[in-house]
Amino acid sequence: MSLIEILRAVFMNIQGNKTKVFLTTLGIIVGALTIVVVISIGNGSQASVEEQFKSLNVGTLQIMANFGARSTERLTSELAEKIRVEAPSIKNISMxxxxxxxxxxxxxxxxxxxxxxxxxxxxxxxxxxxxxxxxxxxxxxxxxxxxxxxxxxxxxxxxxxxxxxxxxxxxxxxxxxxxxxxxxxxxxxxxxxxxxxxxxxxxxxxxxxxxxxxxxxxxIIALAKDINHVESAIEEINLVLQEVYRNRSDQFRIVDAGNRLQSAKNSARTMTLMLLAVAVVVLVVGGIGIMNVLFVSVKERTKEIGILKAIGARKKDILLMFLLEAIIISAVGGVLGILGSILAMPVMNYFQVRAIPTTFAYLLAFGFSVGIGTFFGYYPASRAAALKPIDALNYE
Structure with missing residues (x-):
């Protein structure tokens, strides 16, 4: 069978089972839409975090008393000046x-x-x-x-x-x-x-x-020379604190603004990955739906498969026919899901949910959709290709 004949048979089968195919595609549509929306919201969250922290130099360090510290020791301008002199990784310092x-x-x-x-x-x-x-x-x-x-x-x-x-x-x-x-x-x-x-x-x-x-x-607020000097600046400040306060130096802590920013971004990224996992589960469920439909289709078309094999269709032709059907269904679902996500963006903006869609999100959603369809469509397709012509023709 030529590729054109195989495609014609695939589209005829899809056209003859529109309702069944649409219901099967719904899982893929929802999964692809969810992937794009989740990644877009994640991008929006990370952008918001970066904007909130944009006024901070990432090399900013803050030296302060520990919460609940009972020591009467306090940071002084003399200490700040000592840090300025003895910490070469510090660019500027203030109180x-x-x-x-x-x-x-x-x-x-x-x-x-x-x-x-x-x-x-x-x-x-x-x-x-x-x-x-x-x-x-x-x-x-x-x-x-x-x-x-x-x-x-x-x-x-x-x-x-x-x-x-x-x-x-x-x-x-x-x-x-x-x-x-x-x-x-x-x-x-x-x-x-x-x-x-x-x-x-x-x-x-x-x-x-x-x-x-x-x-x-x-x-005390200190600024490291650059981001690469932050760790050395913290070490130098700790040495000065130990020199001045000796065993009481643990009454103070150093907060790194860069770590605050990174922690906030990591939190947003973790939430995005969790939601993305949910979207993948939805796609897997959609893939299982495709597999079930193909199994039913194989049973319904057993005699057709037998006839095709009897007139010369090869094993790989039958495999390709059912596999292409799964890929086309999942690809269409992926495209519809992406289009749905584009329509969903104004709705999210209306509810003040910041979402930044990217080409990567669209490609990932489409790739996952086609991948899921291919993965779950292969087994039913291989079962169809493995049918013996005589058994298929005698199937009731």
């Missing part, structure tokens, strides 16, 4: 004091994180200003009562016209501070327990004097 309180302007107030910072923090944490300027070294040295506010706080206190906040005076713990800068929205870039969007930054000396007091526990 931050964290607190919370109400910030008010006119008759409006908002709860905010309050951070006492130095001018270096802007570079270390990639802080970008929408308006105004960041805290300067002179303002810190002179303990000037100035403030840089996050985008959310600016919105709460000043409404849509946040530009008007520059030069305004806000009140923190009963004292007035002049707003000199407004940060751009940064997303999830927590530093020292402070999220910039909902924070107010004041000079470090001002926070130490008026807001948190001299006995507060500050954190």
């Amino acid at each position: 931050i004091l964290a607190s919370r309180g109400d910030v008010s302007y006119s008759t409006t107030s908002a709860s905010a994180s309050i951070g006492g910072v130095a001018e270096d923090l802007k570079t270390i944490n990639n802080l970008e200003l929408a308006y105004g300027e960041f805290i300067t070294a002179e303002q810190n040295e002179d303990a000037e009562r100035v403030a840089v506010i996050g985008s959310d706080i600016a919105q709460e206190l000043f409404g849509d016209e946040i530009r008007d906040a520059i030069g305004a005076r806000i009140t923190i713990f009963g004292r007035r501070y002049e707003v000199t800068g407004i940060l751009k929205r940064m997303g999830d870039s927590s530093m020292g327990g402070i999220s910039p969007d909902s924070a107010v930054f004041v000079p470090y000396k001002v926070a130490e004097k008026y807001i948190v007091g001299r006995f507060a526990r500050p954190s």
